[in-house]
Amino acid sequence: xxxxxxxxxxxxxSGVTGDHDPEHLPTPKTVDDQQLSRCRLVVLxxxxxxxxxxxxxxxxIGAVAIEGGVIHLNDQFDLILRRPELDIRETVLIHGxxxxxxxxxxxxxxxxxxxxxxxxxDPVLAYHSAFDQKFLxxxxxxxxxxxxxxxxxxxxxxxxxFFPHADVKGRGLDHWSDYFxxxxxxxxxxxxxxxxxxxxxxxxxNKAQKNGVKTLKELVEKLHYQRRLKNMHRY
Amino acid sequence: xxxxxQDMTRPQNTRAIMxxxxxxxxxxxxxxxxxxxxxxxxxLRFYADEDVVLSPDEGVVKRFYIVKQxxxxxxxxxxKEDRAETTFEISQGECFPLAALIGExxxxxxxxxxxxxxxxxxxxxAFITIFSESEPFRDFCxxxxxxLLDQVNQRIQSRAMASIGSSNSLDTxxxxxxxxxxxxxxxxxxxxxxxxxxxENNVGSIIITDDNRHPTGIFTLRDLRTMxxxxxxxxxxxxxxxxxxxxxxxxxxxxAFEAALLMAEHHFAHLCVVDDEDLLIGxxxxxxxxxxxxxxxxxxxRTIGTATHLRTLVSLRADVSRLVDSMLAHGADSGQVVKIxxxxxxxxxxxxxELNLKKHDPGIPFTWxxxxxxxxxxxxxxxxQDNGILFETPEGMTDQDVRDKLLPxxxxxxxxxAECGFTLCKGNIMASNPKLCLSDREWDDWFxxxxxxxxxxxxxxxxxxxxMRAVFGPTEPLHRLLKKVLExxxxxxxxxxxxxxxxxxxxxxxxxxxxxxxxxxxKKHVLDLKRQGLAPFVESIRVFALANGIETANTLERMxxxxxxxVFDAKDANAWKEAYSLIxxxxxxxHQEMLDNGEELTNYIDPDDLNPLDRRxxxxxxxxxxxxxxxxxxTYQL
Numbered sequence: 001x002x003x004x005x006x007x008x009x010x011x012x013x014s015g016v017t018g019d020h021d022p023e024h025l026p027t028p029k030t031v032d033d034q035q036l037s038r039c040r041l042v043v044l045x046x047x048x049x050x051x052x053x054x055x056x057x058x059x060x061i062g063a064v065a066i067e068g069g070v071i072h073l074n075d076q077f078d079l080i081l082r083r084p085e086l087d088i089r090e091t092v093l094i095h096g097x098x099x100x101x102x103x104x105x106x107x108x109x110x111x112x113x114x115x116x117x118x119x120x121x122d123p124v125l126a127y128h129s130a131f132d133q134k135f136l137x138x139x140x141x142x143x144x145x146x147x148x149x150x151x152x153x154x155x156x157x158x159x160x161x162f163f164p165h166a167d168v169k170g171r172g173l174d175h176w177s178d179y180f181x182x183x184x185x186x187x188x189x190x191x192x193x194x195x196x197x198x199x200x201x202x203x204x205x206n207k208a209q210k211n212g213v214k215t216l217k218e219l220v221e222k223l224h225y226q227r228r229l230k231n232m233h234r235y
Numbered sequence: 236x237x238x239x240x241q242d243m244t245r246p247q248n249t250r251a252i253m254x255x256x257x258x259x260x261x262x263x264x265x266x267x268x269x270x271x272x273x274x275x276x277x278x279l280r281f282y283a284d285e286d287v288v289l290s291p292d293e294g295v296v297k298r299f300y301i302v303k304q305x306x307x308x309x310x311x312x313x314x315k316e317d318r319a320e321t322t323f324e325i326s327q328g329e330c331f332p333l334a335a336l337i338g339e340x341x342x343x344x345x346x347x348x349x350x351x352x353x354x355x356x357x358x359x360x361a362f363i364t365i366f367s368e369s370e371p372f373r374d375f376c377x378x379x380x381x382x383l384l385d386q387v388n389q390r391i392q393s394r395a396m397a398s399i400g401s402s403n404s405l406d407t408x409x410x411x412x413x414x415x416x417x418x419x420x421x422x423x424x425x426x427x428x429x430x431x432x433x434x435e436n437n438v439g440s441i442i443i444t445d446d447n448r449h450p451t452g453i454f455t456l457r458d459l460r461t462m463x464x465x466x467x468x469x470x471x472x473x474x475x476x477x478x479x480x481x482x483x484x485x486x487x488x489x490x491a492f493e494a495a496l497l498m499a500e501h502h503f504a505h506l507c508v509v510d511d512e513d514l515l516i517g518x519x520x521x522x523x524x525x526x527x528x529x530x531x532x533x534x535x536x537r538t539i540g541t542a543t544h545l546r547t548l549v550s551l552r553a554d555v556s557r558l559v560d561s562m563l564a565h566g567a568d569s570g571q572v573v574k575i576x577x578x579x580x581x582x583x584x585x586x587x588x589e590l591n592l593k594k595h596d597p598g599i600p601f602t603w604x605x606x607x608x609x610x611x612x613x614x615x616x617x618x619x620q621d622n623g624i625l626f627e628t629p630e631g632m633t634d635q636d637v638r639d640k641l642l643p644x645x646x647x648x649x650x651x652x653a654e655c656g657f658t659l660c661k662g663n664i665m666a667s668n669p670k671l672c673l674s675d676r677e678w679d680d681w682f683x684x685x686x687x688x689x690x691x692x693x694x695x696x697x698x699x700x701x702x703m704r705a706v707f708g709p710t711e712p713l714h715r716l717l718k719k720v721l722e723x724x725x726x727x728x729x730x731x732x733x734x735x736x737x738x739x740x741x742x743x744x745x746x747x748x749x750x751x752x753x754x755x756x757x758k759k760h761v762l763d764l765k766r767q768g769l770a771p772f773v774e775s776i777r778v779f780a781l782a783n784g785i786e787t788a789n790t791l792e793r794m795x796x797x798x799x800x801x802v803f804d805a806k807d808a809n810a811w812k813e814a815y816s817l818i819x820x821x822x823x824x825x826h827q828e829m830l831d832n833g834e835e836l837t838n839y840i841d842p843d844d845l846n847p848l849d850r851r852x853x854x855x856x857x858x859x860x861x862x863x864x865x866x867x868x869x870t871y872q873l
Binding site: 064199 | 246247248249250251252254274275276277278279280281282283286304351353
């Protein structure tokens, strides 16, 4: 995969910089009757410098794709953007983006463009997705002026919707991964967290299928209903 | 550093999968580039409890799977009972379906998730790439799980081999040895002519055959020496009068191990090798077997068997331990090694008895019995005494008269055996115990009470007294006794059921989740390989053997005979024999290591100390014990 990024970045650097018409990027899909057992879903996790979306910044993006109900490890995204507290050259080297690109000041922009291409406009899932959505939308807008809305779903809502009786010790990612005895290879590494989130998504989709929830639309409606139910309980 | 740097250029999730793979065989011995290829081309799949993963209906298998988390079980439909039967289990780090993928056919077994399960999977294309590029992987796929067993054996052997350095295996069939053309003669040839013939051919033995080339006797230089020294006859004597009649013989398909064992037991240096029709085709000597090796089993057995002082016997015990090392090195499996230990122990016991008889013969013939593991011929280096005496009371004496004569003798023998390293039995199950030095009638009564009154204590004793063997003295009295005992057990369904219930109590150390169940809270992570691992086999097999009139006490032989009698399915019997032997092998290796480290021998091991392969094999072996117990459960409706 990194070969692709390198190639792509090399192309970008060899002249045609700045030629990013957002309209040439894949169009975000809308919620429709896509079969969950077939469509592609993006599961994403961001690492940021803090929790305040107006002040803090995205450090790393990790994402994996689910397609046909299966996680494809050759279809993943693992990139550290900027880590001010670390030696930037080293961080960048690790992830295959040359210092050249960095000095030209394209690295975040290029990486985000690549992310958008890679995402292919497919629905995005994340754990506590509101957080990731807010940060990503803010970054996309600031860096690329990109404002197209993507379909977002919260895995933190998905799980209790399909496992309402699960004896989970809390509402965090760790609690659910403990419940299903999943191992996170490196916690708070964007890609590792994205993978474990995707694993939980597989578990939920498996259950959804058995409960007769077959299309993306049905899934979104189920989450919507779940949210209303929760709000009713609240008031 | 170069490798580490290269590793760092890989995405986190790829690295994590490679780390996972490295913990399991055969991936642990594969190159990083192949592991990376695997990880980058893998998909991760989830199966909820009871989901079908692979089914025979899906056609030719196109994917290769590894269990990342959870467990898969293979299901076969049992026509007779119309229910699904688990044929195998695949747990974390294990691969499937090898045979179907290699054979490009559909799987024959339904694979079902047993609990929530994640599998990594690669497509056929990636599989073929790795298969063609990685030798360890190819080796594993082609030989399947059997290659895992080989690896275990190789490791056992190579470790012991390091101290010896030879590769000739005792599994080699005798026909592969350069069998010398046997020097033969007819029974009427005078001794001096026979010896001349031996001299011409420069051999140490001559086989006496009948007109049809069936061996009828053997004459060796040692026999000649004895003959002259003891003035047994002139050199014109026909050889049939001085030869050893009915010489020991083995078929050409027998292996070197059997030959060595036979020689050790009887202190021969030569054996006849015959074909299916008992026609002589060769002679194999101790020197032939061991010319390339320094395994001196026969020599050691002879030294023990002819030792003239107790202290010699005591000093020879160290050699027994050394021999076990070398036996493992020469490819003897655990079944062979326990038999060797038992053989050497038998020789020692016999010699101690003979030396004592020379000094103060009580004057009454008796049969020396051994019980328990020694009775089963399953002794390891850690052993204590379980013995007794069976005698026939001569006319004009009471049983008590005989006992009074035999007990002081038995006491001395027990003490001397203790000096030789056979620990005195804490439960006083020894020949010097008046309750275990009994006449044939008394033993019979004893067993009648034992079988009729199935007290808990008796059930505990069943593992000792129902595994019985004669080591010294006439064997016929024991045979007669055993026949009666077996007949009573066969007729006593209640006793059988009590035995079965008792055997069923001894659960293999696996939890519901197929993890190891440890001894207790104090001994976390400790398994007792004898009590928890072997005993479930030994106890269950005993019930079946006794119920089916099988006289031998050896667990492997009992299984063999139960399979022959059709009580066990041949495949099941094989799986159980293999599982039992593997636990025994792991136990013996542990003993050997404790000995090397100068530690006291125990049967405890921590599975965490084992490598993942051994752990897996141990777990699978325990699972076989569970299956055996299930058979017990069904048979006796426990």
